[in-house]
Structure formats: C-alpha cells, structure tokens
Amino acid sequence: MANMYNDKVMDHFMNPHNVGELEHADGIGTYGSPVCGDMMQISIQVKDDKITDAKFKTFGCGSAIASSSIATDMIIGMTIDEALELTNKQIIDELGGLPAVKVHCSVLADHAIKSAIYDYAQKTGKHYKGLEGFDPNAEEEDHHDIPEEEE
Amino acid sequence: MRQVYLDYSATTPVKKEVLDAMLPYFSELYGNPSSLYSIAAESKDAIAAARKQVADLIGAGEKEITFTSCGTEADNWAVMGAADALKNKGNHIITTKIEHHALLHTCEFLEKHGYDVTYLDVDKEGRVAPAALEAAITDKTILISIMFINNEVGTIEPVKELAQIAKKHNILFHTDAVQALGNIAIDVKELGIDMMSMSAHKIYGPKGIGALYIRKGVRISNYLHGGAQENKKRAGTENLAGIVGFGKAAELAGNNLQAHIKHTSALRDRLIEKVQAEIDHVYINGSMKHRHPGNANLTFEFIEGEAMLLYLDMNGIAVSTGSACSSASLTPSHVLSAMDIPVERIHGTLRFTVGDMTTEEDIDYVVSTLKNVVNKLREISSVSSKKGW
Numbered sequence: 001m002a003n004m005y006n007d008k009v010m011d012h013f014m015n016p017h018n019v020g021e022l023e024h025a026d027g028i029g030t031y032g033s034p035v036c037g038d039m040m041q042i043s044i045q046v047k048d049d050k051i052t053d054a055k056f057k058t059f060g061c062g063s064a065i066a067s068s069s070i071a072t073d074m075i076i077g078m079t080i081d082e083a084l085e086l087t088n089k090q091i092i093d094e095l096g097g098l099p100a101v102k103v104h105c106s107v108l109a110d111h112a113i114k115s116a117i118y119d120y121a122q123k124t125g126k127h128y129k130g131l132e133g134f135d136p137n138a139e140e141e142d143h144h145d146i147p148e149e150e151e
Numbered sequence: 152m153r154q155v156y157l158d159y160s161a162t163t164p165v166k167k168e169v170l171d172a173m174l175p176y177f178s179e180l181y182g183n184p185s186s187l188y189s190i191a192a193e194s195k196d197a198i199a200a201a202r203k204q205v206a207d208l209i210g211a212g213e214k215e216i217t218f219t220s221c222g223t224e225a226d227n228w229a230v231m232g233a234a235d236a237l238k239n240k241g242n243h244i245i246t247t248k249i250e251h252h253a254l255l256h257t258c259e260f261l262e263k264h265g266y267d268v269t270y271l272d273v274d275k276e277g278r279v280a281p282a283a284l285e286a287a288i289t290d291k292t293i294l295i296s297i298m299f300i301n302n303e304v305g306t307i308e309p310v311k312e313l314a315q316i317a318k319k320h321n322i323l324f325h326t327d328a329v330q331a332l333g334n335i336a337i338d339v340k341e342l343g344i345d346m347m348s349m350s351a352h353k354i355y356g357p358k359g360i361g362a363l364y365i366r367k368g369v370r371i372s373n374y375l376h377g378g379a380q381e382n383k384k385r386a387g388t389e390n391l392a393g394i395v396g397f398g399k400a401a402e403l404a405g406n407n408l409q410a411h412i413k414h415t416s417a418l419r420d421r422l423i424e425k426v427q428a429e430i431d432h433v434y435i436n437g438s439m440k441h442r443h444p445g446n447a448n449l450t451f452e453f454i455e456g457e458a459m460l461l462y463l464d465m466n467g468i469a470v471s472t473g474s475a476c477s478s479a480s481l482t483p484s485h486v487l488s489a490m491d492i493p494v495e496r497i498h499g500t501l502r503f504t505v506g507d508m509t510t511e512e513d514i515d516y517v518v519s520t521l522k523n524v525v526n527k528l529r530e531i532s533s534v535s536s537k538k539g540w
Binding site: 005010013014016019030034035037038039040041057058059060061062064065101102106 | 453454455457458461462465474476481483494495498530531532533534540
C-alpha cells in the first residue's frame, strides 16, 4: 500500500503543509463530498490581487491530502490570475505523479481554489477572466466513472 | 519499530509445525501420487492422511473432501458444478448481497448464461433472515449458497436454520466457510450442509490450497477437466506439499480451537473496549453476539480509511479498510453498503482481525497509535463533529 505513492506524495501526506483554516480569510471554497470519499476546503488571504496565504482542510485519502498540501504551497505567492490557471495536471506533476486510479478522483484542488477565489470575488465585487463561466455550486462531475478493475 | 499484523482474515503466517510437515514433500518425497512406484505411494499416503485431517476438522468423511487450488476455486466449482448438473431441474440460485466476490462474480457469470440469481438482503448486523430465504425459493431454485461467516464484518450467519430450509425444499445448500474454518466449531452433518468451501491459508496453512466438502450422495459437474486425480472429481497433479500443509493446519486448528477462540476473542474485545474508551465517534459494524472471534470492524467518523491505513502502515501496523479509495474499483465495500451503513461512514472503516500470534502488547500499541492517527487526520479533515458532514 505504502509503495503505491512516491516519496514526495508520502512526505506531503505524512507532513502536510498549510493545514487549517485562516482566521481572517478573504475567500473560502469547498469542493467534493464525503459520499465520494473526498472533500477539500481551502481558505485564502489576498493582498493586491496576490494570494499571500492559504490553508486547507481535507477529508480524503492519501493523495487527496498530499495534493491539497502541495496545491496550497503552489498558490501562495501567486497572483489571482495565475492561481486561476493552475490545473490538476500541474499539481500532479509537482507531486511527481500519482497512481492512475487516483488521478480522477482525489485531486480536488483546482476546483476548490477557484471556489475560494469566486468567494473572494463575490465579497469584493472584483472580476477575473479565469472565473468566467465558473459555477461553484455546479453538480460535481462524476469522477468515479472509471471502468471497474479486478481486485 | 514494532510490527503488528492485524489482518488475519486476509491471510495468516504458516505455523512452524505446518511448514515442517510440508518441507519433505518438495525435494525428498516429491513423487507424483498418480504413479505406481514406491516414492509415489508415499505421496498418495500423505494425501490420504491430510484428507482425513481436514475431514476430521468438520465432521466429514474422507471421501467427502476434494482438494482445490484455493477457496475461490471451491466456490466457483460448487456453484457452477451445481448449476450445470441441475440445469434440467431449474435455473434459479439464491445467495446474498454480502458474499465474497468469488461467489458473487461466479453468480454474475451464470446470469449471463441464462441463470436467475436472487441476492438476499441482510439486516443492519449483516445477518440473513431465514424467512427471507424461504420466501425467495421458487420451483426453479436449484442451489442456495450463503456464507458461514462474513469476511469483512465477521457476522456469523444462521447456517443451520438456512440449511434446514434448503433441505425442506429439497435444494442443495452450499456455504463458503473460508472465514469460519478454525474459528468456530463446524460439524457439517449436524448443520446439514451439502457443500462447503475451505482454504488453508486462513488457518495458518499455506496459500494455494483449498478444499470443497461435497456430502456423500451429492452429484455436481466437474469444473477442472483432465486426469483422474481426486477420485476423478478434480483434475490436475495434486499440490502435494500444500495438501500436507493444509492437513497439518487442520489438525492444529481442531486441537487448538477452544484456546484459539478464547485467545482471539479476548484480544479483540480488549481492542474494541480500549478504542471506545480512548477515541470518540467510533461505530462497531456487525453483530457482537454472532461474530468471528478475531474480528473488529470499526468506523472512525470524519476521516477516510486509506489515509488511516497508510498512517498505521508507517507505524508498522497492518489492517484493511472498506473505503472505496483503497480498492482498485473505487467502489465502497458492498458488505457495508448492504448493511445500510452511510457511504461517508464506509469510507472511514477499518477491519482489524487478530490471530494466534497477537499479544496484549500488540493491541495496546495499536490503540495508542490509532488514537494519534485518528486525531491527526481529524485535524486535517474538512468535516468534524462540530461542523457535521
């Protein structure tokens, strides 16, 4: 089991960075659901359109926690526009890869980050190009529709 | 670091007495039992002795035991062999929603070939209601297959009552007893069982060897076709050392049964009591009254099983989980689902199974480690008792 994840993933899972909830968050976003087995909440602090701090809380498996940890590392210091362009693929690449079966279901960060920025934009009345067409309450895509494999 | 193995329902270590009994049959007494010279006769005698040891453990006659490659093969053979042999009588099979995949996937295969299968529901503790079985029987029913003890939650099914219902309606009754063997007294005659699947590696024997009990007088079609081995019932050169190991393991299981039950149930109870005392928001899944002596299936709310399993593994502790995230199919446990346990709780479920080598110190180490793991993951989790789901 342990060797299904590489050392970097295991390190972020065992010693996750940025765990918690920002006391004076400028934006909070949540994505996923406990029924699906993974749910991530992210809170951000923004100054001059730049993310100055981010924290996460995640219910989920090893890769969900590790990807939350590294994604928050990645967005701290980014401009809002840069953070909105962050993709799950970039997060997985930064982790050095994840088992194929985990790729679709456990990486919630890009959507959760967008939700947090959406919350910030709503509160401040700001507009960002990367949020066009984004609906934080959209039905979660069915990310479990992977063909069944033999156990 | 301390290593604690608490997954005895997955497999067990081979006991030294078992390994010692097996070793001569690899390089010294390697004769093919089907041959006619002396060394082959020794192999034949060894198989006969092992067959008696396995038969004695379950109150069967020697001729009623046929060795297979594993419990899965025994399940496949029992179901497909009965379905084929009785196809002129009917095409309906009754089983349950909580069977092992060896049984469920065999039934699904038969459904593609014209058979109808009823999958009985279970109650919140994982027990099948005998009345539900009786209600499901039709004039086309040819086989009832219900497991003896569930592998995930450890629930013991009312096998005797279920077998009686089958007998009343003149229908074959098969049970997958892979988890039951060596963990509960089994007398196939007293219970009225027609066919029973068994496996050696769950009772401190080797992997790669199982057996199917077929009551005298029951005729099912063969599954493996070929030579005349196993009284022409199961072709293929015998797994000689494996069979000898299974025999020895069965003998030990019979001799140690009461001590084994006492030892494992005491440690299992210690685990459950300590976990409940030290960790909040914990649920026990399954029946406490009708339960495998070594099984503790527990749900830790607000966290996910694979994450717990990995943290425990990093601390030298081996357990298993019903969480979808740990299965290749990404589907949560079908057993816990059938017991109506909410999916978010299934994700947070761990199965601990203790065995003969488990000690009190092991349990205490597991509980103290588990407490830290649960606390750490709950701090990370986006759900909590305060926030709710």
